[in-house]
Amino acid sequence: MERQRRIPEATVARLPVYLRTLLDVQADGVTTISSERLAELAGVNAAKVRKDLSYLGSFGTRGVGYDVDHLLVQMSRELGLTRDWPVAIVGVGNLGAALANYGGFGDRGFPVAALIDADPTKVGTIFGGHTIRHLDDLPALVDELGIAIGIIATPAVGAQEVADRLVAAGVKSILNFAPAVVTVPEQATLRKVDLALELQVLSFYGQRDSIGLALREELGVAAAAKNSGA
Amino acid sequence: MERQRRIPEATVARLPVYLRTLLDVQADGVTTISSERLAELAGVNAAKVRKDLSYLGSFGTRGVGYDVDHLLVQMSRELGLTRDWPVAIVGVGNLGAALANYGGFGDRGFPVAALIDADPTKVGTIFGGHTIRHLDDLPALVDELGIAIGIIATPAVGAQEVADRLVAAGVKSILNFAPAVVTVPEQATLRKVDLALELQVLSFYGQRDSIGLALREELGVAAAAKNSGA
DNA sequence: CCGACCTTGTTCTCTTGTTCACAAAGTGCC
DNA sequence: GGCACTTTGTGAACAAGAGAACAAGGTCGG
Numbered sequence: 001m002e003r004q005r006r007i008p009e010a011t012v013a014r015l016p017v018y019l020r021t022l023l024d025v026q027a028d029g030v031t032t033i034s035s036e037r038l039a040e041l042a043g044v045n046a047a048k049v050r051k052d053l054s055y056l057g058s059f060g061t062r063g064v065g066y067d068v069d070h071l072l073v074q075m076s077r078e079l080g081l082t083r084d085w086p087v088a089i090v091g092v093g094n095l096g097a098a099l100a101n102y103g104g105f106g107d108r109g110f111p112v113a114a115l116i117d118a119d120p121t122k123v124g125t126i127f128g129g130h131t132i133r134h135l136d137d138l139p140a141l142v143d144e145l146g147i148a149i150g151i152i153a154t155p156a157v158g159a160q161e162v163a164d165r166l167v168a169a170g171v172k173s174i175l176n177f178a179p180a181v182v183t184v185p186e187q188a189t190l191r192k193v194d195l196a197l198e199l200q201v202l203s204f205y206g207q208r209d210s211i212g213l214a215l216r217e218e219l220g221v222a223a224a225a226k227n228s229g230a
Numbered sequence: 231m232e233r234q235r236r237i238p239e240a241t242v243a244r245l246p247v248y249l250r251t252l253l254d255v256q257a258d259g260v261t262t263i264s265s266e267r268l269a270e271l272a273g274v275n276a277a278k279v280r281k282d283l284s285y286l287g288s289f290g291t292r293g294v295g296y297d298v299d300h301l302l303v304q305m306s307r308e309l310g311l312t313r314d315w316p317v318a319i320v321g322v323g324n325l326g327a328a329l330a331n332y333g334g335f336g337d338r339g340f341p342v343a344a345l346i347d348a349d350p351t352k353v354g355t356i357f358g359g360h361t362i363r364h365l366d367d368l369p370a371l372v373d374e375l376g377i378a379i380g381i382i383a384t385p386a387v388g389a390q391e392v393a394d395r396l397v398a399a400g401v402k403s404i405l406n407f408a409p410a411v412v413t414v415p416e417q418a419t420l421r422k423v424d425l426a427l428e429l430q431v432l433s434f435y436g437q438r439d440s441i442g443l444a445l446r447e448e449l450g451v452a453a454a455a456k457n458s459g460a
Numbered sequence: 461c462c463g464a465c466c467t468t469g470t471t472c473t474c475t476t477g478t479t480c481a482c483a484a485a486g487t488g489c490c
Numbered sequence: 491g492g493c494a495c496t497t498t499g500t501g502a503a504c505a506a507g508a509g510a511a512c513a514a515g516g517t518c519g520g
Contacts, residue, residue, distance in 0.1 A: 008477070009476085010476080011477095012431055013427070015430070015434070016427040034498090042411055043412075047479055048479080051478090051479095051499080054499055058499070060497075060499080061497085062484075062486045062499080063486040063495075063497050065496090066498090079430050080436060097328075098325065098329075101324055101328075102324050102325060102328075102425075104425060105429075148436060149432055173435065173436045174432075181250075181272055183273050193423055193425070194246070195332075195334060195423070196334060196338065199317075199335075199340050200246040202405060203310040203379075204308070204310055205419040206315065209417070239507095240506080240507060264467065265468070275509060277508080277511090278507090278508065280469065281470080290467075291467080292467050292468045292469080293465080293466045293467050293518090294466080295467065296468090
């Protein structure tokens with residue numbers, strides 16, 4: 001009974017949200033949950049939840065709902081969370097240091113295995129229990145420590161080179177925090193976290209609001225008259 | 231000549247990328263740029279660039295390209311970057327502290343105006359030039375400092391309450407770093423930065439790779455045979 | 461002043477993602 | 491065991507976004 005193993009990208013991005021939600025309710029002793037309830041807690045539409053979960057393979061029971069434990073097992077397996085994914089943080093500046101200290105990593109299968117920098121004055125120093133290694137050591141580190149994910153926390157200017165080196169060393173999953181456009185070959189996966197972008201998007205929608213409600217109602221001229229006339 | 235002022239969400243999210251790219255080329259002395267070149271630098275499709283820019287109002291010149299300076303002005307205006315958007319960081323723990331120290335904020339119109347925490351032992355202490363204020367002072371701070379954007383950097387458990395309080399105090403733009411589902415009323419805008427989610431998505435695609443190329447070609451059984459037989 | 465060339469702006473088509481609506485399937489009361 | 495009730499899984503309609511293709515419009519050399 002081979003399932004259609006094609007999980008849409010949008011669904012993949014929601015699975016972690018369901019996972020987190022399920023862990024929460026599991027901690028509260030809940031053993032069964034309906035798509036309706038899960039949707040409410042995850043902040044999405046119930047139909048979407050059902051369709052998303054159906055990609056994992058019909059684990060619900062009609063008339064009852066989903067077994068929380070079972071769903072968690074299946075979801076963890078699908079997301080690849082049954083193993084550890086050692087992470088290397090490249091760039092131990094402000095951001096990199098914060099990430100290294102941030103507990104949230106090791107918690108659930110993403111141990112920080114290496115800190116890497118290109119600055120000779122930083123290399124060799126110890127930070128958060130790790131000796132900072134040089135970028136040139138990357139291939140060796142990947143072999144030794146099984147680095148599976150690279151986090152780019154360098155300034156924008158070095159980001160693409162770091163990405164290239166990570167890929168060359170065999171790291172196929174990259175998370176980019178640098179405010180720069182980075183591209184990777186198709187065989188690799190790149191995700192980005194872009195603070196400036198998020199703030200600017202907020203700025204855009206915030207401005208829309210502060211211009212005044214009238215303008216949003218596309219009464220351009222009327223709104224201007226009202227404002228200057230008041 | 232009133233333009234259709236309806237900019238798609240996906241476009242809004244790309245404008246900051248174009249903006250950054252344009253600033254880069256402007257610094258190199260480039261005065262004119264084609265959609266082709268801009269697309270290459272921004273890592274997107276040229277047709278998409280043209281369509282996105284057309285929402286701003288046809289500022290290109292056929293046969294030539296776009297005037298970099300002019301485009302930057304229009305884009306900044308559209309994104310609301312002609313004014314400052316004072317930011318309040320709520321939650322001065324590991325992450326909040328890192329964000330407060332991170333220079334990238336004040337740079338371009340998003341000055342950190344206040345640090346806020348609910349922990350009485352932190353309130354009153356000075357961090358990075360700011361006296362940490364109590365969450366209860368939020369309404370006053372919004373009035374005094376014109377806080378326009380709230381950044382949630384608390385543990386998951388407090389996130390929703392902080393969001394509610396921000397909205398109640400009149401802050402309509404929120405950026406959530408807490409690993410929790412947070413919802414806001416329609417009048418407000420919420421964006422999220424979710425580290426765990428990004429890592430888990432990488433894990434998903436990483437696992438797909440390590441299972442073996444053959445499996446990806448949906449030859450389920452054949453792939454298993456090949457692997458065990460080799 | 462004309463024609464070859466270039467690049468934008470936009471239309472059309474295709475793909476992806478969302479939502480509705482309902483049949484299928486299971487539960488539990490009586 | 492049957493019936494009313496609940497909830498899933500999915501087909502189909504709908505919306506949003508991506509990309510190809512091309513006409514319109516403008517430049518520049520001669």
